[in-house]
Amino acid sequence: MQRLLFLFSICMAFGSISQAQMRYALDSASILMGDQTTLTISHTQVYPSADQLTNNGIVAVGQWFDTVETSGKQEIVQRTALTSFDTGSHWLHITEQDSVLLMVRDVPNVDTTAAIMDIADIMNEPYTFWEIFRWILLGIGIIVLVVAAIYVLRRIRNKQPIIQLPKAPPLPPHVQALNALEALRLRQLWQQGKTKEYHTELTDILRQYLADEFQIQSSEMTTDQTLDAIADAHVGDSNTTALLQRILQTADMVKFAKSEPLPYEHDKSMSDAVEWVNLLSKDSNTSVDNNV
Numbered sequence: 001m002q003r004l005l006f007l008f009s010i011c012m013a014f015g016s017i018s019q020a021q022m023r024y025a026l027d028s029a030s031i032l033m034g035d036q037t038t039l040t041i042s043h044t045q046v047y048p049s050a051d052q053l054t055n056n057g058i059v060a061v062g063q064w065f066d067t068v069e070t071s072g073k074q075e076i077v078q079r080t081a082l083t084s085f086d087t088g089s090h091w092l093h094i095t096e097q098d099s100v101l102l103m104v105r106d107v108p109n110v111d112t113t114a115a116i117m118d119i120a121d122i123m124n125e126p127y128t129f130w131e132i133f134r135w136i137l138l139g140i141g142i143i144v145l146v147v148a149a150i151y152v153l154r155r156i157r158n159k160q161p162i163i164q165l166p167k168a169p170p171l172p173p174h175v176q177a178l179n180a181l182e183a184l185r186l187r188q189l190w191q192q193g194k195t196k197e198y199h200t201e202l203t204d205i206l207r208q209y210l211a212d213e214f215q216i217q218s219s220e221m222t223t224d225q226t227l228d229a230i231a232d233a234h235v236g237d238s239n240t241t242a243l244l245q246r247i248l249q250t251a252d253m254v255k256f257a258k259s260e261p262l263p264y265e266h267d268k269s270m271s272d273a274v275e276w277v278n279l280l281s282k283d284s285n286t287s288v289d290n291n292v
Contacts, residue, residue: 024094026082030103033087036061037102041094042068042077048094050080055093057086058102173212174281180205181273190266198266199251206247206273210235213280223248236280243276 022044028037041047050060062081067074084090087106091099155162171179184205189198207226210216214235218226227245230236236244247269253259261269 022095022098024098024100026100026102029101030105031084032105033085033107034083036081036083039080039082039092039094039100040077041080042075047078053080053082053092053094057088057090057104058082058084058092172281173209174277176212177205177209177277178274180208181270181277185270190263195254195260195266199254199269202269202273203248203251206244206276209277209280223252240276240279243272243279247272247276 022041024039024041026037026039031037039053050063053060053063059082060080061083064079066077066079068077069075082092082102084102084104087104090102090104092102093099152162170176181202184198184201189195189201204219207218210218210226210230214230214233216226216229216233216235218229221229223245226248227241230241230244250261250265250269254261
């Protein structure tokens with residue numbers, strides 16, 4: 001028991017010696033409110049933290065360790081930056097037994113009226129060209145959008161296409177005539193007993209070709225009147241005139257005399273009509289080339 005008491009006394013003595021060796025000092029014991037001073041602590045094994053040094057109106061704002069050389073030996077010291085915003089005397093508690101006094105002075109009176117001025121009025125900058133031009137473009141864009149919307153609504157209300165595509169150029173008269181003859185052939189009217197309809201449509205196609213290509217309005221003319229008009233207009237030659245005469249006379253026999261041509265005569269009228277259109281189209285193109 002006496003031995004334990006002896007060891008405890010030795011430990012307490014060493015602790016007192018170790019604690020008594022702590023050294024601490026402030027760079028400045030008097031500062032202005034908001035300024036900083038540095039606390040330096042050395043010769044200790046246990047250093048207080050920044051939180052522990054924040055007490056009694058004093059705030060630790062930074063903490064670091066330095067190595068200094070004393071009497072040819074290097075030792076580690078702790079430095080803590082301190083500040084305070086409360087004027088007066090403040091005891092900074094470092095440990096339970098150690099404290100240091102810090103004086104915090106108030107900032108001298110400052111005439112703030114000389115530094116504070118009335119708020120200046122808003123300055124109106126002149127408009128630049130690009131700023132005005134931008135507003136003009138915006139106005140034009142709005143007008144274009146309104147006009148486009150009105151146009152689209154009208155087209156929709158009238159059930160018209162919004163975009164009107166350009167129409168394809170019309171086919172040459174001889175191409176239209178040949179297409180119409182081919183469509184008539186495929187319908188096979190005379191094979192169905194519709195002989196009159198077949199020859200009537202065939203001659204109507206040829207008369208329409210004369211009107212489109214040579215401006216000869218033969219739709220209300222008789223066969224003889226049509227042939228005379230062709231001769232007066234110098235359209236074709238004797239061969240083409242003979243082809244047309246045979247076609248028209250066959251159609252007249254069917255329509256007015258109620259004649260019933262033989263099957264080959266129906267096909268003959270169709271082939272003669274195709275040949276007649278082809279011959280006249282070649283003569284017409286040749287005539288145009290010569291005029292040029």
